[in-house]
Amino acid sequence: MRSRFAAPSARLALAAVAAVAVTATATAPATATADSRSTAVRACVTKDLTYKVSLKTQAGGYFLVTAKAKSGVTCYLEGVFPSASFGSSADTEVSPAEHAVSDRVTVSGSTAAYAGINPKTTNNDHGREFDFLHLAVAGDESNAVTLALPETATVDRPIATNWHADPDDAVPFSD
Numbered sequence: 656m657r658s659r660f661a662a663p664s665a666r667l668a669l670a671a672v673a674a675v676a677v678t679a680t681a682t683a684p685a686t687a688t689a690d691s692r693s694t695a696v697r698a699c700v701t702k703d704l705t706y707k708v709s710l711k712t713q714a715g716g717y718f719l720v721t722a723k724a725k726s727g728v729t730c731y732l733e734g735v736f737p738s739a740s741f742g743s744s745a746d747t748e749v750s751p752a753e754h755a756v757s758d759r760v761t762v763s764g765s766t767a768a769y770a771g772i773n774p775k776t777t778n779n780d781h782g783r784e785f786d787f788l789h790l791a792v793a794g795d796e797s798n799a800v801t802l803a804l805p806e807t808a809t810v811d812r813p814i815a816t817n818w819h820a821d822p823d824d825a826v827p828f829s830d
Contacts, residue, residue, distance in 0.1 A: 692746040694720040694762055699730035701791045701798040704762065708788060710805045712829050717773040718804065720790065722762060722818070737770050738793045741785040741810045749815040752827040757817040768818040771825040782811035806819035 679745055701724075707721045720737065724730060734757030740748040760768040775782055784807050791799035820826045 679687050681682040693705040696703060696729055696731050698731050699724070699728075699762065699792050701795045703728045703730050704792070706790060706800060706802055708802050708804060711771070711826075714771075714773065714826050717771045717827050718788070718808070719822060719825060720770045720772060720788075720802075721822070722768045722770070724762040724764070724766075729761065731759045731761045732768045732792065734758050734817045734819075735793050736742050736762065736815040736817050738799070739772060739813075739815055740789050741774065741808065741823060742783070742789075743811065747783070747785070747810050747813065749813045752814040752816045753760065757819060757824075760818050760820045762778055766820075768820065769822040769825040771816040773815075773827040774810045774813045777811045779811070783811040785810055816826070 680715045703724060704722045705725060707723075709719050709721070711717050711719050720739075722732065736753070738751065739749045752771070752773065762768050772788070773783075786804055786807050788802045788804055789799045790802055791797075814825045814827050816825045
């Protein structure tokens with residue numbers, strides 16, 4: 656009789672061990688996935704960054720936008736041009752100065768990203784004057800910020816470079 660009672664106990668013990676093993680195996684990958692996601696760098700949104708606009712004289716003059724991550728933020732900007740305009744009409748929105756996507760730029764601490772904006776690519780006397788630039792990370796246009804320009808800009812067919820890690824790569828040469 657004793658062997659009859661031992662058999663169900665042994666089966667129960669084996670079932671318990673198997674359940675623990677299956678649970679450990681099932682939860683281990685989920686834990687590893689969750690951990691790897693928590694350390695992954697995410698894409699920046701407009702509010703993650705602080706911005707500075709400075710005037711540069713190269714290439715006939717342009718505005719250099721410097722974007723830095725706010726304290727405690729690490730994120731990346733895709734290598735595409737920022738969403739920017741000088742006013743609310745379509746003809747003041749910037750077009751791409753580059754024909755390809757460049758490298759992704761990770762910003763954190765003192766590491767910055769740079770984009771160059773040329774407000775006037777035409778060789779004529781046309782254009783409208785603006786004192787402010789509306790800027791957002793591409794895809795986050797509803798949260799655009801308005802930045803004061805260092806000087807009034809005459810705007811006619813503006814262009815912008817992609818975000819770059821080196822400010823020397825953010826010079827917007829027009830055709």
